[in-house]
Amino acid sequence: MSHDELPGALGPSLGTDPFTQGDGTLPYLIRLRERSLRIVAEAAPAHEPKSAHEAPQEVPDLGPPIPELPSFDDRDESAGPLDRLAGMLLTPGDEERLAQLNAGLGGRAYDEFGLSPRITRRALAFFKLLYKYWFRVESSGHAVIPEKEGAILAANHGGLLPFDATMIVVDGVLAGRPPRLVRTVVDRWAGTLPFVNVFYARVGQVVGSRDNVRELLRLKQLVLIFPEGMAGVRKRAADRYVLQPFHLGFVEESLRHRVPIIPVAVVGADDQAPVLWDVQPLAKLLGLPFFPITPTFPLLGPLGLLPYPVRYEIAYGEPFRFYDEYPPEALEDPHAVRYMTEQVRRRIQEMVDQRVLDRRAKRR
Amino acid sequence: MRRVLVTHVESPVGRRVVKALFHDPDVALALGLGTEPEPSYLAPYRGKIAYQRIDLAKARHLQSFLHSERFARARPDSVIHLPFAEERARERVPGGVHSLVSETRRLVEECAAKGGIERFVYLSSVFVYEPEPGNGNVVSEGQLLGFDGAGDSLVRAWIDADLVCQGELHGSTLLMTILRSATIVTEGGGFLNSPPLAHAEPAVGYDPMLAVVSERDVARAIVLALHADRPGIYNIAGREVFPRSQLGAGERRVAGFALPAPLGGALGLVEQLLGRGSTQGAAFERYGIVPSSRLAHEALGFEPQYRIEVRGTGAARRIDTVRCR
Numbered sequence: 001m002s003h004d005e006l007p008g009a010l011g012p013s014l015g016t017d018p019f020t021q022g023d024g025t026l027p028y029l030i031r032l033r034e035r036s037l038r039i040v041a042e043a044a045p046a047h048e049p050k051s052a053h054e055a056p057q058e059v060p061d062l063g064p065p066i067p068e069l070p071s072f073d074d075r076d077e078s079a080g081p082l083d084r085l086a087g088m089l090l091t092p093g094d095e096e097r098l099a100q101l102n103a104g105l106g107g108r109a110y111d112e113f114g115l116s117p118r119i120t121r122r123a124l125a126f127f128k129l130l131y132k133y134w135f136r137v138e139s140s141g142h143a144v145i146p147e148k149e150g151a152i153l154a155a156n157h158g159g160l161l162p163f164d165a166t167m168i169v170v171d172g173v174l175a176g177r178p179p180r181l182v183r184t185v186v187d188r189w190a191g192t193l194p195f196v197n198v199f200y201a202r203v204g205q206v207v208g209s210r211d212n213v214r215e216l217l218r219l220k221q222l223v224l225i226f227p228e229g230m231a232g233v234r235k236r237a238a239d240r241y242v243l244q245p246f247h248l249g250f251v252e253e254s255l256r257h258r259v260p261i262i263p264v265a266v267v268g269a270d271d272q273a274p275v276l277w278d279v280q281p282l283a284k285l286l287g288l289p290f291f292p293i294t295p296t297f298p299l300l301g302p303l304g305l306l307p308y309p310v311r312y313e314i315a316y317g318e319p320f321r322f323y324d325e326y327p328p329e330a331l332e333d334p335h336a337v338r339y340m341t342e343q344v345r346r347r348i349q350e351m352v353d354q355r356v357l358d359r360r361a362k363r364r
Numbered sequence: 365m366r367r368v369l370v371t372h373v374e375s376p377v378g379r380r381v382v383k384a385l386f387h388d389p390d391v392a393l394a395l396g397l398g399t400e401p402e403p404s405y406l407a408p409y410r411g412k413i414a415y416q417r418i419d420l421a422k423a424r425h426l427q428s429f430l431h432s433e434r435f436a437r438a439r440p441d442s443v444i445h446l447p448f449a450e451e452r453a454r455e456r457v458p459g460g461v462h463s464l465v466s467e468t469r470r471l472v473e474e475c476a477a478k479g480g481i482e483r484f485v486y487l488s489s490v491f492v493y494e495p496e497p498g499n500g501n502v503v504s505e506g507q508l509l510g511f512d513g514a515g516d517s518l519v520r521a522w523i524d525a526d527l528v529c530q531g532e533l534h535g536s537t538l539l540m541t542i543l544r545s546a547t548i549v550t551e552g553g554g555f556l557n558s559p560p561l562a563h564a565e566p567a568v569g570y571d572p573m574l575a576v577v578s579e580r581d582v583a584r585a586i587v588l589a590l591h592a593d594r595p596g597i598y599n600i601a602g603r604e605v606f607p608r609s610q611l612g613a614g615e616r617r618v619a620g621f622a623l624p625a626p627l628g629g630a631l632g633l634v635e636q637l638l639g640r641g642s643t644q645g646a647a648f649e650r651y652g653i654v655p656s657s658r659l660a661h662e663a664l665g666f667e668p669q670y671r672i673e674v675r676g677t678g679a680a681r682r683i684d685t686v687r688c689r
Contacts, residue, residue, distance in 0.1 A: 197497070
């Protein structure tokens with residue numbers, strides 16, 4: 001910058017103010033104020049920031065930085081009764097696993113999607129009881145889950161309330177090697193429900209939008225998707241363990257982000273609340289995705305929605321790595337994507353059938 | 365060396381931008397515009413910054429200014445337009461927020477028509493996006509805008525002004541950069557650009573996540589956009605996100621009444637008949653918008669340098685801006 005461009009004491013030489021040119025109509029107070037400011041500026045040369053200009057700095061000094069803050073859980077001084085209860089229900093091993101999960105947050109109290117380590121801890125303490133004593137979950141095949149990389153878990157869906165998702169998440173924390181928090185992609189309708197939308201977000205569940213899924217995969221998270229969607233939940237008892245047609249989005253995202261698809265078979269969810277009938281007209285009237293009639297609902301009111309104490313079995317299958325077999329252009333080919341989707345669906349169906357047959361054999 | 369015209373320099377963000385431009389060796393001169401008498405904070409920066417009082421909402425003011433000797437001598441080649449960075453834009457701006465839209469339109473048109481101006485950086489807000497159901501939704505720049513006729517007047521004005529600037533995105537005369545900022549946290553712990561926090565009564569059962577960004581980081585992003593040859597739309601956000609309840613201090617938590625769309629719709633009809641307000645409120649009061657600033661990182665090199673810390677709750681709540689190490 002040449003010194004010609006730089007002004008003297010009164011700033012850049014840009015001529016007179018077009019709004020203060022003397023036409024006799026402007027309030028003379030403005031001019032008086034300008035003059036008084038000039039006088040003050042001339043009388044106070046010490047205020048000239050020459051030294052500041054000669055030695056530019058990126059931002060003004062904020063003073064000494066405050067010490068690095070501890071992580072969220074340590075910072076929380078007011079552990080409530082729920083936190084203390086969670087402390088009683090969780091073992092030191094569980095706490096250690098939770099600490100490993102929280103490390104990914106970098107000390108933040110919440111992640112981009114609203115996950116709160118504190119509320120996740122409380123929820124885990126409660127759902128661990130369901131996992132161990134109500135559903136008595138048995139799981140296998142954890143070795144296929146990547147330790148640090150992202151992956152899509154594609155699972156069959158069933159049961160009225162999403163306990164299948166909950167049990168997979170708890171399984172990921174309690175039985176994962178290492179423990180990993182599975183981020184379930186939930187239906188957009190769940191995002192509209194008061195209280196439910198907040199709870200889901202605080203325990204790490206995410207509403208299914210493309211941006212959300214892409215961000216999760218970019219952050220190398222485990223993303224649990226139910227490709228059947230609502231069709232899996234509202235299918236009748238006669239169709240239980242028969243997988244409904246899959247949506248294609250999860251295969252597209254797998255190809256786009258080059259992450260494996262891990263097929264997950266859940267046995268038990270379809271027995272927890274068998275749907276006898278879906279009253280669609282009533283569902284439309286109430287703005288619900290479906291209105292189920294089960295042996296206990298609506299007979300027993302909201303209590304009728306509670307799941308029966310069925311045994312759960314979760315199995316993780318060998319991952320599909322379509323991105324190794326297909327070129328990136330396959331993403332644009334709907335036939336290819338549908339073919340890949342069908343392969344995943346068949347694999348999950350086989351895994352489910354095998355376990356259902358084993359169960360029946362055991363009963364006999 | 366850039367010669368920059370900055371509008372609304374009296375706003376908190378305008379102040380930060382002026383300071384950043386003063387310390388920027390690649391900026392030769394900045395001419396700040398504002399509707400109020402010259403702010404006192406400009407006094408130490410007169411070496412490089414000049415001030416012009418002008419009401420951009422008035423067409424004749426803008427015309428007079430653009431044809432003045434002052435403008436000719438300044439020869440600005442870039443414009444930074446910050447129309448909505450006021451703390452209480454609704455009350456403070458004469459003529460309301462809609463005058464800010466007409467001012468933006470007029471300024472963009474004049475800059476495109478008048479030779480010499482090459483770059484135009486406009487500060488918008490992420491609340492122009494259509495909120496989707498969910499407590500915390502990551503949104504990229506491709507997200508649809510929320511054309512909600514019944515929405516907040518400030519948000520509608522944001523969308524209109526954003527669209528005006530988008531009209532020049534593919535033009536040949538201006539390099540237009542639109543920065544959509546998350547809730548801006550000022551040095552004193554105040555908030556700018558945040559309609560959810562402007563409403564006193566939160567919706568029961570909803571606690572949307574709000575992304576925050578320090579005003580210093582916003583100013584930095586503006587300066588980066590000024591120098592980068594990458595016109596386009598970029599989200600600007602810091603690393604932290606907080607639920608609305610944690611940022612809104614001293615509020616009544618059990619107030620308002622929000623219901624799912626179908627039930628709320630029926631109840632809303634009853635309330636309408638009774639002459640009362642809607643039970644549902646605007647979508648941004650229920651659903652969170654968390655902008656992804658990945659594109660700004662890749663194209664502009666933007667990386668938040670300040671962390672927002674929230675401590676305590678209610679009246680004892682304190683919000684600090686802490687420089688990242």
